[in-house]
Amino acid sequence: MEYASSHGAGMAFRTLSPEQIREIHSASCRVLEEVGVVVHHDEAADLLKRAGAYTGSDGRTYIPNTLVKRALATAPSRITLYNRLGEPALWLEKSNVYFGTGSDTLVYLDPFTGERRPWQSADVAMALQVVDALPNLDFVMSMGLLSDVDRRMINRAQYALMLKNSIKPQVVIAEDRGTVEDIFEMAAAAAGGKEALKHRPLFVLYCEPTSPLQLPFESVDKLLLAAENRIPVNFACGAVAGASTPITVAGTVVQANAEALCGLVVHQLKNPGAPFLYGYGDSPLDMRTMMAVYAVPEALLLQGCLCDLARYYSLPSWGYAGCGSSKVFDEQAVVEGTMFTLMGALQGCNLMHDVFYIESGRTGCLEMLVLTDEVVSRVRYLLKGVNTTPEYLAVEAIMRVGPGGNFLGDEHTARHFRESWGSTLSDFNNYETWAAGGSKTMGTRIREKLREIMDNYRPTPLAPDTEREIDGILRRAEERLGG
Amino acid sequence: MSSLKELIDLVIAGDVQGVKEATKRLLEAGEEPLRVINEALIPGINEVGVRFKEGEMFVPEMMMSAQAMKAGVELAKERIGGAEVPAAGKVVIGSVKGDLHDIGKNLVIMMLESSGFSIVDLGVDAAPEKFVQAVKEHQPHLVGMSALLTTTMPVMQEVIAALEKEGLRDTVKVIIGGAPVTREYTEEIGADGYAPDAGAAVELCKQLVN
Numbered sequence: 001m002e003y004a005s006s007h008g009a010g011m012a013f014r015t016l017s018p019e020q021i022r023e024i025h026s027a028s029c030r031v032l033e034e035v036g037v038v039v040h041h042d043e044a045a046d047l048l049k050r051a052g053a054y055t056g057s058d059g060r061t062y063i064p065n066t067l068v069k070r071a072l073a074t075a076p077s078r079i080t081l082y083n084r085l086g087e088p089a090l091w092l093e094k095s096n097v098y099f100g101t102g103s104d105t106l107v108y109l110d111p112f113t114g115e116r117r118p119w120q121s122a123d124v125a126m127a128l129q130v131v132d133a134l135p136n137l138d139f140v141m142s143m144g145l146l147s148d149v150d151r152r153m154i155n156r157a158q159y160a161l162m163l164k165n166s167i168k169p170q171v172v173i174a175e176d177r178g179t180v181e182d183i184f185e186m187a188a189a190a191a192g193g194k195e196a197l198k199h200r201p202l203f204v205l206y207c208e209p210t211s212p213l214q215l216p217f218e219s220v221d222k223l224l225l226a227a228e229n230r231i232p233v234n235f236a237c238g239a240v241a242g243a244s245t246p247i248t249v250a251g252t253v254v255q256a257n258a259e260a261l262c263g264l265v266v267h268q269l270k271n272p273g274a275p276f277l278y279g280y281g282d283s284p285l286d287m288r289t290m291m292a293v294y295a296v297p298e299a300l301l302l303q304g305c306l307c308d309l310a311r312y313y314s315l316p317s318w319g320y321a322g323c324g325s326s327k328v329f330d331e332q333a334v335v336e337g338t339m340f341t342l343m344g345a346l347q348g349c350n351l352m353h354d355v356f357y358i359e360s361g362r363t364g365c366l367e368m369l370v371l372t373d374e375v376v377s378r379v380r381y382l383l384k385g386v387n388t389t390p391e392y393l394a395v396e397a398i399m400r401v402g403p404g405g406n407f408l409g410d411e412h413t414a415r416h417f418r419e420s421w422g423s424t425l426s427d428f429n430n431y432e433t434w435a436a437g438g439s440k441t442m443g444t445r446i447r448e449k450l451r452e453i454m455d456n457y458r459p460t461p462l463a464p465d466t467e468r469e470i471d472g473i474l475r476r477a478e479e480r481l482g483g
Numbered sequence: 484m485s486s487l488k489e490l491i492d493l494v495i496a497g498d499v500q501g502v503k504e505a506t507k508r509l510l511e512a513g514e515e516p517l518r519v520i521n522e523a524l525i526p527g528i529n530e531v532g533v534r535f536k537e538g539e540m541f542v543p544e545m546m547m548s549a550q551a552m553k554a555g556v557e558l559a560k561e562r563i564g565g566a567e568v569p570a571a572g573k574v575v576i577g578s579v580k581g582d583l584h585d586i587g588k589n590l591v592i593m594m595l596e597s598s599g600f601s602i603v604d605l606g607v608d609a610a611p612e613k614f615v616q617a618v619k620e621h622q623p624h625l626v627g628m629s630a631l632l633t634t635t636m637p638v639m640q641e642v643i644a645a646l647e648k649e650g651l652r653d654t655v656k657v658i659i660g661g662a663p664v665t666r667e668y669t670e671e672i673g674a675d676g677y678a679p680d681a682g683a684a685v686e687l688c689k690q691l692v693n
Binding site: 154288290362 | 542583586632634636637662663665681
């Protein structure tokens with residue numbers, strides 16, 4: 001084996017022991033069977049009932065273990081996501097790692113003036129182009145909540161912007177079934193038809209239960225629609241440990257796992273074999289401020305547990321990276337974002353979102369995108385591990401150079417030095433050269449890079465008739481909603 | 484024989500069972516119920532408030548103290564024979580129609596109860612008519628609305644419109660909260676106040692009641 005880590009054994013980080021994984025699985029199954037869930041959706045309740053779940057006079061549906069087992073047996077262990085050009089782009093399986101942004105932040109933090117303001121469509125378009133330009137970011141989400149669009153049209157308008165400003169695969173938030181249907185139609189316009197889109201999925205749909213243990217109507221409705229159309233989907237809540245889930249990491253894992261599995265059961269009953277992403281997040285409640293906070297060590301631990309469970313279940317995994325609780329792009333933001341990105345990569349989380357979230361998800365920070373692009377570049381190099389073939393063990397080179405010699409002039413160095421990790425963002429000059437270049441901090445260099453992307457980068461455009469088709473879908477939705 | 488001082492310490496410690504036992508012993512020994520409330524249970528919870536502000540105590544501890552205090556007050560009230568124990572104010576509160584999220588709203592309720600407010604909880608998915616009905620029935624000082632989803636936020640405005648239509652708007656102060664709710668939105672829909680977190684919600688309620 002040349003690289004231990006590419007097979008998930010060497011560099012990978014495991015949070016739980018096999019025994020702990022079985023304990024957690026068993027505890028989650030007990031929750032589904034003994035505590036039950038409340039299902040606010042008739043079709044889903046009916047699917048569960050016909051499959052053998054029991055609904056008591058208390059309104060709770062109790063799900064037996066056999067249903068979980070059956071769902072795990074039919075759910076696919078891998079998903080390929082395609083880009084807008086129809087090319088396979090992300091392989092969600094084993095410990096492959098991919099990174100992307102988040103959705104719907106409330107506040108746009110202007111990287112050049114520091115101004116905080118609501119997002120406009122032009123800001124979202126530009127932010128999406130920045131993600132498209134950065135080579136180490138793999139997928140896009142809607143970035144910011146549009147303040148210049150009719151409230152009922154926000155998700156649709158966001159999706160049109162995603163299609164127009166990036167070719168990268170997408171993760172999509174949609175408020176209801178009608179919105180998903182319009183988004184699916186827009187995606188189909190770009191992907192060459194609905195059947196082509198089902199075969200080559202361009203986006204993942206984000207759905208969530210309401211913790212603790214409730215399946216709201218809209219979420220389940222979307223989950224069923226996704227199953228029907230084979231749109232990859234998750235059922236991942238953002239836990240608030242100490243409020244919506246137990247305060248302990250293990251307790252949150254047990255409940256999160258129960259809720260995700262419950263979503264999986266409904267999903268697989270609707271359409272066995274439809275693609276499902278397993279995951280959950282945690283922003284524990286700070287018991288001083290009553291704020292749900294991002295990127296604390298507990299959140300990283302929870303993600304590690306869920307990645308281990310995902311591999312145990314052979315399901316692709318969903319998680320977080322590159323985000324934090326800081327209010328501005330400062331040292332705390334860098335610490336939190338970098339820790340989450342590195343840990344998520346080591347945990348082997350397949351699809352990590354929320355890169356660029358600060359203020360625990362309320363604010364979107366473009367500087368974090370550029371920073372995390374650099375962090376991911378470092379992390380990907382790490383994950384490759386160490387090549388130990390004879391050419392790399394370099395005994396011949398050591399022989400040539402010999403005691404007291406210098407490798408700088410050897411052919412082995414010339415042959416391989418370009419394989420070393422390199423950066424255009426970090427500074428490796430001596431002090432004098434750095435000072436002569438203007439004593440620029442990392443933050444300054446990041447903003448310069450942002451400026452350069454914003455001024456010069458243009459994403460691959462949509463074909464003009466596809467763009468017209470998408471605008472037509474938006475217009476018809478607007479008319480239908482009476483906007 | 485328990486002393487009032489011991490009872491104060493038990494409230495601060497959040498010892499529900501201990502407070503019940505000590506309150507019983509004091510009452511059985513002939514202590515005035517109102518004195519037990521006003522000179523032990525209330526000072527106990529007030530001290531908790533002080534320690535919370537100073538960063539010595541945290542919310543879960545405050546919750547336990549509030550439960551302990553309430554248990555004591557219940558026992559004392561039984562002795563008084565149903566007389567009203569004055570509250571800091573009355574709040575009708577709920578998550579608006581379409582929204583099943585109630586973690587934030589429940590936190591606000593717990594914090595308000597800990598500060599002596601009496602609460603009418605409309606639960607989740609509460610329609611404008613439900614708010615109107617509750618205001619008519621309970622005549623609160625305040626109406627609180629919560630929304631986590633941007634799609635349910637407009638219901639807040641519908642509630643305010645419904646209160647106006649029924650001529651009730653001027654009888655209450657309306658406050659709103661939830662992750663996507665902002666100060667600008669508060670002004671936009673004509674609510675009286677907004678709080679970014681549960682602690683601030685308590686301060687806001689105190690200000691609006693006075």
